[in-house]
Amino acid sequence: MADSPKGKKPTLPPGMQPGKKPTLPPQPAGKRKPGSPPGVAAGTTRPVLPPDTGGDGASAHLTRKDFASDQDVRWCPGCGDYAILATVQRLLPELGVPRENIVFISGIGCSSRFPYYMETYGMHSIHGRAPAIATGLKASRPELDVWIITGDGDALSIGGNHLIHILRRNLNVQILLFNNQIYGLTKGQYSPTSEQGKITKSTPYGSIDYPFNPISLALGAHGTFVARTMDRDPKHMKEILRQAHDHPGTGFVEIYQNCNIFNDGAFFPFTEKDTKPERALFIEHNRPLTFANGTRGLRLDGWRLQVIDLQGGDWSIDDCLVYDETSRELSGLIGRMFWEPDLPQPFGVFYREERRTYEDLLHTQIEGLIEKRGRGDLDALLHQGDTWVIED
Amino acid sequence: MSLPTSQKPVQTIPEATILFAGDSGDGMQLTGSQFTLATALARNDLATLPDFPAEIRAPAGTTYGVSGFQLRFGSEHVRTPGDEVDLLVAMNPAALKVHLPRVRPEGAIIVNADAFTKRDLELAGYDHNPLENGSLASYRVFEVPLTTMTREALKDSGLNQKEIDRSKNMFALGLALWLYSRPMQPALDWIEQKFGKKPEIRDANIHLLKKGYHFGETTEDFVVRYEVRPARLQPGTYRAIRGAQALAFGLVAASQKSGLPIFYGSYPITPASDILHELSRLKTFGVMTFQAEDEIAAVGAALGASFGGALGVTATSGPGIALKGETLGLAVMTELPLVVINMQRGGPSTGLPTKTEQSDLLQALYGRNGEAPMPVIAASTPGDCFDAAFEACRIALTYMTPVILLADGYLGTGAEPWRIPRTADLPDIPVSFVTKPNHTANGTARFLPYVRDEQTLARPWARPGTPGLEHRLGGLEKQHETGNVSYDPANHEYMTRLRAEKVERVARDLPPTPLFGDPAGDLLVIGWGSTRGSIEAAVQRARERGLKVSSLHLRYLNPLPPDLPEIFARFDRLLVPEINNGQLVRVLRERYLLPFIPLNKIQGLPFRAAEIEQAILDLLA
Structure with a gap:
């Protein structure tokens, strides 16, 4: 991380010209594993769908509009949240999940108003606790498609504990962390992702707090799907969200989101077209790490990352590091590229691992015990152990 | 087995209180529970109180490591584990030192005389051997060389020295069974079951148990043995039950x-963890237990499960309730059912984690931001924990509200005989999830999540997964009926009053408040929670003295039962004993504007019946 507060639009190194947008990585839409049936939960059978919704394929008929609630969206005009909302509303009809099975759970903050705008089930809970509430819901109702909406303050400050624990437990939910590096709803205090030196209302002489890198945090908490995207690239965002959804485990996605009121342009170096090619690196499984329209690449020099010029003749694409999203080592290395002056900021899927989900293990254990011992009999339970009879 | 015919005179007594005490490793809890079982099978009524050290493995032989098990049994109704101990069995000097103050004057003390070496006395902090310096002159002391006799009895058993010494509690158990004419068979059955696969240990324990029993018969120390006649208990099948167990069973019954x-979302905390331990074994009942990362996650997950249509439950102690407060407010606002059990302990802060107190009543009633009323009920005996848990679930599900159930460590670890209910006799708890929109606007069917039932004011429960009922809940103020976010001033006042009114309506279902004693008199003693046994024992004794005293024990603390004013009016004076600095008494004074008299004990200990009896005598003298 840079020692000095970052500028909004860094000057590009000499000789670098902004180029066109990098090609998006083509990503296969993985098949989502069906949620485990709740089995023991009385009355939790899948609801029978009315004829006009057509069962599981029903969502094919749904459009973006069907996912918009009747509530007025109240974010500030120009807020990055609008782009995320639109992207999610566009994505959901393509996922094939019946609308009634979708639940959005949020905490507190600007981002957490999100569920009110979605015509799905939802809960706008309390500050930092969305992962806890979602854990109870998903664990008891594995067939539901649960999305957690949170922000940098919500997820990484007040709710940091719940975030790391849901990641290690690996519930099959999606976590969309809207990172704008500022407290917006409370009107502009620095957040746990704000850079050191940041001047805000609560840090008039500059923040002395060292910031979290949410990607490293999620990897450290044994997240099984860790990715980053940005509000200004809806196509990339949609693809990443789709993959997070299709991942059978916790899909953690950090979304760089511009707060145009309190922290405008925080991510412009990575999101705006004049600097994006040089400053943003789109990582992709099994592909060499290149940026700046393929004119530069990353190689390993021992254990250090080195930017190489692919046009000068010294290096070719074969020298570039080929990304492997199943590698803990590579994800750690690339995930730690964080506001480095000499390195681009990575976007895409850092890490993906198949690991049994918490709810699967929970219900497998319960069902296994029922299979082995039979369903519990309350009378037998109450009479367990030593009893004696008092007669009339 | 048939008992050997005793040659010694048998004295019939109405009741007795005995206390087994020794080092944590001496097996006193086991000895106590085996004596309890024999006593239950002898058809006495009984109450027990295990008392173990807060330290997990305190240094052996020190007063910190003393573990005790107190048991009171009688031929009449036994309401408490006893104020004063008739017989103390002390396995070492530390046990004697810790528990001597509880022994009544002229009470009996059996000590393991072998355990009073210089080293043992030093560890216990005795400067002089109490067996030799006359300090025990006012008690009947029986010095029994337990270790020596155990070693002698098992010298051919094939067990090693350590195994032999660990068995000496069986000798003590045998002796105590003889002394109170208890049957040996339950303990023999238990040994058979426990050590059936290890014949040499089984045989050694059986041998030792009988040795202890026969020692009582043959030694000249004991000139008399005692008998406690069977109590007149209500017919039925009984078992011994601890409060924590009863809570778990009550929850499972409500689930069924x-x-x-x-x-069940929970974070480990003394003394609530026992409920988690119990429930985590009951997975074949479909119980999902979730050991959360903290208290907040525990209640959050439970509320999330309730949102999904499960019976969300969490339990903790006072410090945990403090952490859960914000989520309880969310449960009030979202109007979802949730059962929150508080196993109270001494506070504030970490306070006295292993000691009992009733000091979280005001926290339960008022300890949340904003106007956040919720029903609060309390359990009064270990067995009553079953009914209280069931009732908490009924209220939560009927009124779509979080409910706080107050119990405490004394109830959780205490045990009593419990008449097992027939599960077919338990009432159903009807729950209906909404499946269809409940409103039509402009020809379109809609679901409005805050349209209420006219009787209960409960809002409809629509489970995610139900087509057409998609809706959003949250902590922001809700618009009446639509549930949309609303900042409208009039709506906020209306909703605040509605939420309060809904909780008040719980009172409509309540049964008449039962009285112990006559319906009118000079004094009414009003209690709640685990003080029931002490209060009723005290009232019983006062009544036997001819005093016009009755008592009333509150199950419902919010809302209070509607018949209270009329009951209070029939008594001249009103006494409110509590294990706190006066909490219910404030609530009652504020509500009924009557001169309630507080009686408070704040020592981390339950009331002794005598303390309440004395207060009654002082008032009516």
């Missing part, structure tokens, strides 16, 4: 009667 699976 409501058709909802339990989702």
Whole structure:
């Protein structure tokens, strides 16, 4: 991380010209594993769908509009949240999940108003606790498609504990962390992702707090799907969200989101077209790490990352590091590229691992015990152990 | 087995209180529970109180490591584990030192005389051997060389020295069984079951148990043995039950009667962890237990499960309730059912984690931001924990509200005989999830999540997964009926009053408040929670003295039962004993504007019946 507060639009190194947008990585839409049936939960059978919704394929008929609630969206005009909302509303009809099975759970903050705008089930809970509430819901109702909406303050400050624990437990939910590096709803205090030196209302002489890198945090908490995207690239965002959804485990996605009121342009170096090619690196499984329209690449020099010029003749694409999203080592290395002056900021899927989900293990254990011992009999339970009879 | 015919005179007594005490490793809890079982099978009524050290493995032989098990049994109704001990069995000097103050004058003390070496006395902090310096002159002391006799009895058993010494509690158990004419068979059956696969240990324990029994018969120390006649208990099948167990069973019963699976979110905390331990064994009942990362996650997950249509339950102690407060407010606002059990302990802060107190009543009633009323009920005996848990679930599901159930460590670890209910006799708890929109606007069917039932004011429960009922809940103020976010001033006042009114309506279902004693008199003693046994024992004794005293024990603390004013009016004076600095008494004074008299004990200990009896005598003298 840079020692000095970052500028909004860094000057590009000499000789670098902004180029066109990098090609998006083509990503296969993985098949989502069906949620485990709740089995023991009385009355939790899948609801029978009315004829006009057509069962599981029903969502094919749904459009973006069907996912918009009747509530007025109240974010500030120009807020990055609008782009995320639109992207999610566009994505959901393509996922094939019946609308009634979708639940959005949020905490507190600007981002957490999100569920009110979605015509799905939802809960706008309390500050930092969305992962806890979602854990109870998903664990008891594995067939539901649960999305957690949170922000940098919500997820990484007040709710940091719940975030790391849901990641290690690996519930099959999606976590969309809207990172704008500022407290917006409370009107502009620095957040746990704000850079050191940041001047805000609560840090008039500059923040002395060292910031979290949410990607490293999620990897450290044994997240099984860790990715980053940005509000200004809806196509990339949609693809990443789709993959997070299709991942059978916790899909953690950090979304760089511009707060145009309190922290405008925080991510412009990575999101705006004049600097994006040089400053943003789109990582992709099994592909060499290149940026700046393929004119530069990353190689390993021992254990250090080195930017190489692919046009000068010294290096070719074969020298570039080929990304492997199943590698803990590579994800750690690339995930730690964080506001480095000499390195681009990575976007895409850092890490993906198949690991049994918490709810699967929970219900497998319960069902296994029922299979082995039979369903519990309350009378037998109450009479367990030593009893004696008092007669009339 | 047939008991050997005793040659010694048998004295019939109405009741007795005995206390087994020794080092944590001496097996005193086991000895106590085996004596309890024999006593239950002898058909006495009884109450027990295990008392173990807060330290997990305190240094052996020190007063910190003393573990005790107190048991009171009688031929009449036994309401408490006893104020004063008739017989103390002390396995070492530390046990004697810790528990001597509880022994009544002229009470009996059996000590393991072998354990009073210089080293043992030093560890216990005795400067002089109490067996030799006359300090025990006012008690009947029986010095029994337990270790020596155990070693002698098992010298051919094939067991090693350590195994032999660990068995000496069986000798003590045998002796105590003889002394109170208890049957040996339950302990023999237990040994058979426990050590059936290890014949040499089984035989050694059986041998030792009988040795202890026969020692009582043959030694000249004991000139008399005692008998406690069977109590007149209500017919039925009985078992011994601890409060924590009863809470778990009550929750499972409510799960079965409501058709909802339990989702139990909990973070380990003394003394509530026992409920988690119990429930985590009951997975074949479909119980989901979730050991959360903290208290907040525990209640959050339970509420999330309730949102999904499960019976969300969490339990903790006072410090945990403090952490859960914000989520309880969310449960009030979202109007979802949730059962929150508080196993109270001494506070504030970490306070006295292993000691009992009733000091979280005001926290339960008022300890949340904003106007956040919720029903609060309390359990009064270990067995009553079953009914209280069931009732908490009924209220939560009927009124779509979080409910706080107050119990405490004394109830959780205490045990009593419990008449096992027939589960077919338990009432159903009807739950109906909404499946269709409940409103039509402009020809379009809609679901409005805050349209209420006219009787209960409960809002409809629509489970995610139900087509057409998609809706959003949250902590922001809700617009009446639509549930949309609303900042409208009039709406906020209306909703605040509605939420309060809904909780008040719980009172409509309440049964008449039962009285112990006559319906009118000079004094009414009003209690709640685990003080019931002490209060009723005290009232009983006062009544036997001819005093016009009755008592009333509150199950419902919010809302208070509607018949209270009329009951209070029939008594001249009103006494409110509590294990706190006066909490219910404030609530009652504020509500009924009557001169309630507080009686408070704040020592981390339950009331002794004598303390309440004395207060009654002082008032009516």
